[in-house]
Amino acid sequence: MADRGASALSPPDDWPAHPDPVLALNRMGSFDWDLDTGLMHMDAQAHHILDVRPDEYDGRPETLAERVPPDEARRLDTAVSQALKDGSENYGAYFRLRRRDGTLRWTHTQGYIRRDDTGRPRRIIGIVRDATQELVESDARLDQTAQDESRRQQTSVVELTTAALAHARTVQDVIDVLTDTHGVTHLGATSLVVGLVEAGRIRLVAEGPVGSFVPGTRVTRIDEPYPMSEAVRTLGPCFIESPEEFAERYPALWPHLTGPNITSAAYLPLIVQARPIGAMGLLYSDRRGFTSEERDILVALGSSIAQSLQRAMFYEQEMDLAQGLQQAMLPRTIPSVPGADVAVRYRAATIGGSVGRDIGGDWYDLIPLPGGRVGAVIGDVQGHDTHAAAVMGQLRIVLRAYAAEGHPPATVMARASVFLHELDTDRSATCLYAQADLTTGVLQVVRAGHIDPLVRHTDGSCRRVTVPGGLPLGLSAEFGRLDYPVGTIELDPGDTLLLCTDGLVEQPGADLDDGMRTLTALVATGPDDVRDLADRLIDVAAERGGDDDVALLLLRRAAPDGPHPGRRLQWLVAPGDPAALAEARHMIRMTVGAWGARDRADEIELVADELITNALMHTEGSAIVTLRALTGSERRLRVEVEDTSSALPRRREAGESGVSGRGLLLVELLTDVWGVEARGGGKAVWCEFVVPGRP
Numbered sequence: 001m002a003d004r005g006a007s008a009l010s011p012p013d014d015w016p017a018h019p020d021p022v023l024a025l026n027r028m029g030s031f032d033w034d035l036d037t038g039l040m041h042m043d044a045q046a047h048h049i050l051d052v053r054p055d056e057y058d059g060r061p062e063t064l065a066e067r068v069p070p071d072e073a074r075r076l077d078t079a080v081s082q083a084l085k086d087g088s089e090n091y092g093a094y095f096r097l098r099r100r101d102g103t104l105r106w107t108h109t110q111g112y113i114r115r116d117d118t119g120r121p122r123r124i125i126g127i128v129r130d131a132t133q134e135l136v137e138s139d140a141r142l143d144q145t146a147q148d149e150s151r152r153q154q155t156s157v158v159e160l161t162t163a164a165l166a167h168a169r170t171v172q173d174v175i176d177v178l179t180d181t182h183g184v185t186h187l188g189a190t191s192l193v194v195g196l197v198e199a200g201r202i203r204l205v206a207e208g209p210v211g212s213f214v215p216g217t218r219v220t221r222i223d224e225p226y227p228m229s230e231a232v233r234t235l236g237p238c239f240i241e242s243p244e245e246f247a248e249r250y251p252a253l254w255p256h257l258t259g260p261n262i263t264s265a266a267y268l269p270l271i272v273q274a275r276p277i278g279a280m281g282l283l284y285s286d287r288r289g290f291t292s293e294e295r296d297i298l299v300a301l302g303s304s305i306a307q308s309l310q311r312a313m314f315y316e317q318e319m320d321l322a323q324g325l326q327q328a329m330l331p332r333t334i335p336s337v338p339g340a341d342v343a344v345r346y347r348a349a350t351i352g353g354s355v356g357r358d359i360g361g362d363w364y365d366l367i368p369l370p371g372g373r374v375g376a377v378i379g380d381v382q383g384h385d386t387h388a389a390a391v392m393g394q395l396r397i398v399l400r401a402y403a404a405e406g407h408p409p410a411t412v413m414a415r416a417s418v419f420l421h422e423l424d425t426d427r428s429a430t431c432l433y434a435q436a437d438l439t440t441g442v443l444q445v446v447r448a449g450h451i452d453p454l455v456r457h458t459d460g461s462c463r464r465v466t467v468p469g470g471l472p473l474g475l476s477a478e479f480g481r482l483d484y485p486v487g488t489i490e491l492d493p494g495d496t497l498l499l500c501t502d503g504l505v506e507q508p509g510a511d512l513d514d515g516m517r518t519l520t521a522l523v524a525t526g527p528d529d530v531r532d533l534a535d536r537l538i539d540v541a542a543e544r545g546g547d548d549d550v551a552l553l554l555l556r557r558a559a560p561d562g563p564h565p566g567r568r569l570q571w572l573v574a575p576g577d578p579a580a581l582a583e584a585r586h587m588i589r590m591t592v593g594a595w596g597a598r599d600r601a602d603e604i605e606l607v608a609d610e611l612i613t614n615a616l617m618h619t620e621g622s623a624i625v626t627l628r629a630l631t632g633s634e635r636r637l638r639v640e641v642e643d644t645s646s647a648l649p650r651r652r653e654a655g656e657s658g659v660s661g662r663g664l665l666l667v668e669l670l671t672d673v674w675g676v677e678a679r680g681g682g683k684a685v686w687c688e689f690v691v692p693g694r695p
Contacts, residue, residue: 030163033061033111033124035084043166049107049128051099069104072096080111084121089113090160094131106131112160125167127159161301165308169315171205174308178280179208189282190262195220195228196278196309202228205278214256226253227267231279237299238267241289261285266295268302272310280305318386330396334366337374339438341556342366343534347503347541348549360549361388361429362501363396367403370572370624372439375403375412378450378499378553379431379473391427395420395473399433406572406622408583409435409446413473414482417448421477428474432467432499434489440567440629441557442591443489443497448473451502451516454523458494462524464516465489486583488590493559496530498523503548504541530554567595567629573612574622581616584625585609588639595629597637597691603670604637604689610663611641611685619645619682635691636672642684648676649685 029046033039039059047054050067057063065073072095083091090112097107111126161177168174178192194206203219222229227238227250240246241264247254262283270278280302290298334344344364361381369375377399381392398419402412413433420429430450436443445453445465449472456462468485476482491497505515522540526533534554541550569591573580588608592601608625615623621644630636649664667674667687674687 028127028129028159030125030127030166032167033126035121035123046128049130050097067097067099069096069098076109080124083111083113087115087119094135106135108134110159112164125160125164127163162304165304168308168312171309171312171316174305174312175206178305179206188284190285191283193228193281193283194278195280197222197232197276202232202279214253217253225250227265228279228281231267231269232276235269235271235274235276237269237295237302239290239295240265240267257283263288264290266290266298268298268305270302270306270309272306277306277310277313330363331365335368337366337368337438337555338372339558340374340436341530341558343530343552343554345534345538345552346550347538360384360503361392361427362503362549362551363392364499364551364553365396365400366553366555367400369403369435370406370570373435373437373570374555375409376434376436376497376499376553376555377403377431378501378551379429380450380501380549380551381429382427384547384549387425388427391420391423391425391429394423395429395431399431403433403435406574407577408486408571408580408587409433409444410484410486410583411577411579413446413448413470413484414476414579417471417473417475417477417482420474425474428472430472430502434497434499436491436497436555437569438491438557440569441491441493441495442567442569442594443491444587444590445487445489446470446484447487448476448484451500451505451512453489454498454516454520455489455491456496456498456523458492460524462520464520486586486590488594490594491557493557496533496554496556499553499555500537501549501551503550504537504552506548507544530556569627571625571627572622573616573625575616575620581609581612584612588625588627591627592637595637597635597689600637600689600691604639607667607670607687608639608641610666611639611687614649614663615641615643615645615685618647619643621645621682630688636688637691638686638688640684640686642682644682646683648683 027045027049029043029049031040031042031046034041038061040061041059042050042057044054047057050064052064052067068076076093076095079091079093082088090110092108092110094106094108096104098104107128108131109126109128111124113121114123114125115121164177165174168177175194178194192206192208193204195202195204201219201221204217217226220226220229222233227240231238240249243254243263246257246262246265263285264287265281265283267279267281269276270280282298330346334342336342344366346362346364348360361379361383363377363379363381365375365377367375367377377396379392379395379399381388381395395416399412399416402415407415413431416431420427429448431448432445432450432453434443434445434453445467447467447469449469452464452467454462455465465487467487467489470476470484471479471481476484489497500519502512505519506512507515519537522537523533526536534552537552538550569587571584571587573584585605585608589601589605592598592604597604608627612623612625624640624642626638626640626642628638628640630638671687672690674685677684677686
C-alpha cells in the first residue's frame, strides 16, 4: 500500500458521515482510495477494525504500516499491485494485523477497482472486516467444498456493491454503480434491469448493458404478467431457475430473451418501510437454480439497493425544493439602468461531481432609487440548505424595501441586520451595498463582512477597492455594533464595478488575498463587454468547481451622450431619523473631498447641516439634498436642500439668549451666494461655494 500522493486532506463531501448501516451490521468498515492523490478515506467502522483512532490517521495508507507486520504488508502490496497491473476488477486478501495491545488478528479486505475509459485505475472502493474467528477454524476451511467458495464470492458481491452504493448521492449515482460494466460483472449477472414504481406503473430507469431491455416493457402495469410486476405486486422475490420455467411462466417475455442465452433469473422487490419503490432483475447465462443461501444473499442485496435508492430520492426531492425556492427568491429580471450596463450571474455549487445539487444563500439585486440613483447588492447567507435559501429571500426583500424608502446605505445595512437578528435564526449573512449616482459617478459603499469590490478602469487595469466594513448582518445587531462605516468610490465613464460572493474567489488551501489577486488579473484581461466578462468569470468558476455558490454583479458606467453636465450627488433625509442626518453629513464631507474641495469641506458641511435641519424642523416631510459641481469660468460647488413647504425662509434677529434666528446669518456669512427657488409643491434653498483650482 505504497503512498501515491500528497498530504492528507479532509474526506470528500460525498463521504458518509456515519458507517453504512448494512456494513456496520455485518461488522465491516469501508474505505475509498483515490489513486491519483494517494489518499485513503475510511469510515468509523474501518478505524475500529484497524485499531486506529481518527486523530492518528492522516489519510495516507503508509500510516497504517505500523499496524501491519512487514511480511504481511509486502504480501498485501503484491496482491494490490498485481490487480492494478493485470486489469483485474477486484482483489481480496487476508492479512494479519497487530493491535495496539500486541495481539495479532486476522483481517480480510476486498477492493473494487474503478478504471477510466482508457483502463487506467483511478479509485478503489472496498471493505475491511475482522476475519479472526473465521480463520480460527482454518482446518475446517481446507475441507470445505467449492460450494462454500461460491458462497463467499456471492457474499463479496453484496459487500462490494453496498460499499460502492454508500457513496451514491443521487438516483443516477445508484444506477451508475449498478449498470456499468464493473457493476454487472460483480453482481455475477449477464444483464440487469431496474424499474421504479410511479403512479401505479413500473418505469424502467436502468439497464445494463445498454440495449438489453425487452421492447414494450419500458413502462408496464403492476398487474401485467411480468416477473418484475410480480415482485412488486407480491413484495417477494421471483426466482426463475431454468429456461423451461421462464418460458412456461412468462411466455410473453421469454421469446425476447433467447438471444442472450438466459438460463435463470432473479427479480427482487425494492422495499422500503414495507412499501415497494421498484424492482431489480438479474439475468444469468451460466447458472441454473439458486440455493437457499444464494437466495438470502440476493434478498439482502435488494434491501441494500432499496435503501440507497430511497436515500437518493429524498436527497433529490430536498434539493429540487431548495433550488426552486432559491430561483423564486432571486430577482426574475434586472431593471434597465440609464447611464449603466449591468450583468448578473448565478451558479450553483458543484458537489460530488453533480452540478447544482446543493443549495446556498447567495444573491444579487439591483434597486432603482429616488433621484435617479441605483442600489447594487451582493450577499451570502451562511449555510447550504433550504433554510439558507429561505432566509436569503426574506433578507433580499427587506433590504430592497429599506433602500427603496431612500434611507442612506449605513441605515439600510443596520436595519437589515436588526431584521435578520429578529428572525431568531442561527444564520448570519455577509453583504455589500453600493448606492450609485451615475450622473456624478460617486458610489457610497457599505460592507458587512463581505469581500471588497473590484473596479476595472477604461485602460484595462483592475484594482481591489478596500472598503471599511462592519460585522456580518445579524451578528452586528446581536453584539450592538450597528454603526457601519461608509466608503466612497468614484467611477469614471467606462469604469466597471464588480461585486461577487466568495465562491468566485476562495479555493481550498489558498489564501483569500491570493484569490483576490487571481480574480483581479482575470478581470483585467477579460472582455470589455460586461455580459461577456460575466460569462467568462462564471465559466472559470465552473471549470474550477467547488462547494460554494457564486453570485456576480457587474455595473459599467456608460459614457455621457452629450457634454458632461458636471457632477451631481443626491441624498434623501427622512424626518425622525438621526442616523440619516449623520450619514448626509458624512456623504457631503466625503464627496467634497473626492471632488477636490477639501479646503472648504468644513464650511460646506456646516451650511448644508443648517439647511437640512431647518427643512426637517419647519416641515413635516423629508429633505432632498443635492450636491453639484458646476462648470464655467470658475469652480463652484452648489448645495440644494429641497422640502415640501412653500413658506420662504426669513432672516430673524436672535435675542441675547436666543438660539434660533442665526441660521440664515450663518449661511450668508459662509457662502459666496445663496437663494431660494420655488419647486412645484415646495421650495429649494441653494447656496454656492467658489473652490480653488482650475474649472
